[in-house]
Amino acid sequence: MARSAAVRPDQVRRHNLGLLLARIHQAGPLSRAELTTQLDLNRSTIGAFVSELCALGLLREEVPSSGSHAGRPSHMVGPRPDGPYAVAVDLEVDRLVIAAVGIGGAVLARRELRIRAPGRPDAVAGQIARAMPALAAKLPGCAWPIGVGVSVPGTVGRGNGEAAMVRFAPHLGWQDAPLGRLLGNQLAHAVPISLGNDADLAVIAEHLRGAAKDCDDVIYLAGKVGIGAGIMVDGHPLSGHGGLAGEVGHTPLDPNGPVCCCGSRGCVETFIGGSALLALAGHADQPAELPNVLRRARRGEPIATAAVTAVGTSLGRVLASLVNLLNPQRVILGGCLADVLELAGPQVSAALSQHAMPAAREMVELALPGLRADSSLLGAADLVFAPLLADPVGTVSRRIAAVS
Amino acid sequence: MARSAAVRPDQVRRHNLGLLLARIHQAGPLSRAELTTQLDLNRSTIGAFVSELCALGLLREEVPSSGSHAGRPSHMVGPRPDGPYAVAVDLEVDRLVIAAVGIGGAVLARRELRIRAPGRPDAVAGQIARAMPALAAKLPGCAWPIGVGVSVPGTVGRGNGEAAMVRFAPHLGWQDAPLGRLLGNQLAHAVPISLGNDADLAVIAEHLRGAAKDCDDVIYLAGKVGIGAGIMVDGHPLSGHGGLAGEVGHTPLDPNGPVCCCGSRGCVETFIGGSALLALAGHADQPAELPNVLRRARRGEPIATAAVTAVGTSLGRVLASLVNLLNPQRVILGGCLADVLELAGPQVSAALSQHAMPAAREMVELALPGLRADSSLLGAADLVFAPLLADPVGTVSRRIAAVS
Secondary structure (H helix, E strand, C coil), rough: CCCCCCCCCHHHHHHHHHHHHHHHHHHEEEHHHHHHHHHHHCCCCCCCCHHHHHHCCEEEECCCCCCCCCCCCCEEEEEECCCCCEEEEEEEEEEEEEEEEEECCCCCEEEECCCCCCCCCHHHHHHHHHHHHHHHCCCCCCCCCEEEEEEECEEEECCCCCCCCEEECCCCEEEEHHHHHHHHHHHHCCEEEEEEEHHHHHHHHHHHHHHCCCCCEEEEEEEEEEEEEEEECEEEEEECCCCCCCCCCCCCCCCCCEECCCCEECCHHHHHHHHHHHHHCCCCCCCHHHHHHHHHHHHCCCCHHHHHHHHHHHHHHHHHHHHHHCCCCCCEEHHHHHHHHHHHHHHHHHHHHHCCCCHHHCCCCEEECCCCCHHHHHHHHHHHHHHHHHHHHHHHHHEEEEEE | CCCCCCCCHHHHHHHHHHHHHHHHHHHCEEEEEEEHHHCCCCHHHHHHHHHHHHHHCEEECCCCCCCCCCCCCCCCEEEEECCCCEEEEEECEEEEEEEECCCCCEEEEEEEEECCCCHHHHHHHHHHHHHHHHHHCCCCCCEEEEEEEECCEEECCCCCHHHHCEEEEEECCEECCHHHHHHHHCCCCCCCCCEEEHHHHHHHHHHHHHCCCCCCCCEEEEECCCEEEEEEEEEEEECCCCCCCCCCCEECCCCCCCCCCCEEEEEEHHHHEEEEEEECCCCCHHCCCCCCCCHHHCCCCCHHHHHHHHHHHHHHHHHHHHHHHCCCCEEEEEEEEHHHHHHHHHHHHHHHHHCCCCCHHCEEEEEEEHHHHHHHHHHHHHHHHHHHHHHHHHHHHHHHHHHH
16 A cells, blocks of 8 residues: 555455465464454454455465464464465576465475576577476466566566566576567466566565565675675665666776676676676686585685685675665675675675774674575565455456456 | 554544645645545545644635636635744754744745854754744744754764754764754753754655655755765655665775775765865865855866866766666755756766666656755755644644643
8 A cells, every 4th residue: 555645445454455465475374363463453353354365265274283382272374275376487597497386485396497598588488388387287286376477687677467578687698578478478378477686576585584574674685697686675675766776786896997798897796796706716707617616615725715705805895885875784695695705704794894884884784595595586476476465355356257 | 654554444534634734735735626636535525634624723725816717716725824833954064044844845934043163062952942932933923833853964863852863973073962852951842853864854855845756766965065865765765774874975986096084995975075076176175165166167267177077977976876776767966966967967977877777877867956955954844744744633632732
């Protein structure tokens, strides 16, 4: 519900119904008593909402098989295993993960596929479409997909469905790729399709259930081939005017730094990206060597250790800019930056302290992703669930109308 | 109304009543028909709300003396000139402006006072307290102050009233100054006191009625002695976890740049702050010379022009970082950066284009403040009005209880 709009009483019920479903989606099964407390609504309202969401086939109530408390065990309200699921896709440069994710964020089935370079948009859309029946075969027969969400290593347009576009994914070599239309053309049954930037989706998922579930001002900084950031402000994703926020990779860090793939000099990416780490370790342009370099650094081999340490110091300077500008409570470091934090934590921390404003520096914690490598994948599922959580009745009604 | 909270029907009326008052506060006088359309509520609800806000002494209805339309002129609902007002203070390093601001943002009375360096917090509090009766004397007798809001060139804590603290205002030489308590001690009558960072307040005011009233993703970048930023994301102020967001002045821009007053090297402030401009023009540490340097640049004198041009090029690089990270629709340049934009627009624009991501660059417009030098002052008034707009009935009731 937008904070600046007038509210009509008839909207309140729909809003609160979605809120109850969102609570279960975030926290997993809860008793009616817990829902009553957490949503600050009375017991009879909660009871009516739970009945309605069960009748819609979204939730179920069951008595837990064993309880640690004495007395009659409380009924638990939770997701149905044969209910709706999101098809979530995490697209990277050389592979894609496709998964069926249920309400509550459980990965019900998953597959990983290699992408043969160069992965053309229509070929990737075909791989996703062909993998969906195999995924569905692993689920109960009446489970139904509510949509497909794709995490993309690049910027995406605002449109959904047929209009969903990858605007610019330099490391895939894609520009203005109509992935929504290409995927829609190849699906056996029409479902809503949505795309999101990988770091934007990762911060949403980490905020919902991962390393930032207890804080509302958080940044997810991802190091893959390039560098991307997903930003959450006061509990809401910062997307910017055109959905392009978080592109820190080509921000100028040193006018005398290395030449960047974008043609400029000294961009952030040339100091802390995966390619920067490889170049410092003597493996420029050999992306497949990255795991080996990190392994050698873990063993303390000097060249690899020096490369990781240098990236750590530069990372601290980049973090200082983010801390000064956004005053986050937590910064989550993903991809190879998670390894840099583990291996060169003191150097990261020292450079951050040297360049950030002291008061803002004191408040920020650096953290590893709580959802490990699945942050973007689960964020793609959340993209699919968003319309259902905003309006459960309307979403299920539209599905019934489409099927019958 | 927080977007994640459950809504009870009894909260809806209070929310909508405040929304109507906020609409008038932003837009000025409106007819009942315009209010009905803009708030998407029915005529009888609008009528009841207007009557209630008039009865509370906040608004009045009147027939305009002349109308351009034929037929019976529509009653206009607008602020009462003898209603509540905010005492707004814009504190700078060497002067303060104190003003009485009415609902709708009209400056009803104002005074400007010089601050003799070093302006100690208790002396400044005394100047503000002594100026208030003179301000009140210029207003109708029954007008009443709802609070004091102070714009500060530094970071402020989260507390209000007695607990309102200036955390760090380096150019004033203040650290952890209890301005709320000092001011409260000197006021003849207790009123709520609130503090805000100058750039944070400026962007709120510019978004409400100034150069950003039509856009929700906007940055106000202010050049005074130092550099500060106020950021608005999706129509909401970005304050950060501890209210410290927007401190771009000491962000590293070039590891080989000039030594900064903070002890580091190559901070943003050493390239685009007022002191940087003075140093480049051969007047280091002579802040009083800044207007003369800008005047000489306007006349095309070579040294001053070269200084402004160099600052313009650096400003473009700083803007590129902000554009890449936040994807704003508009960036408003205030203080001496407004002069730099006017005098070196092409250089600013060229450096921005060179370093920003093309898609985000295309979307952003650079603008001058719509409220001229009063952005922070009017933002301080908005800080005072916020509780009234959130809950008109409660705020007026508390005032009546306090007076009687």
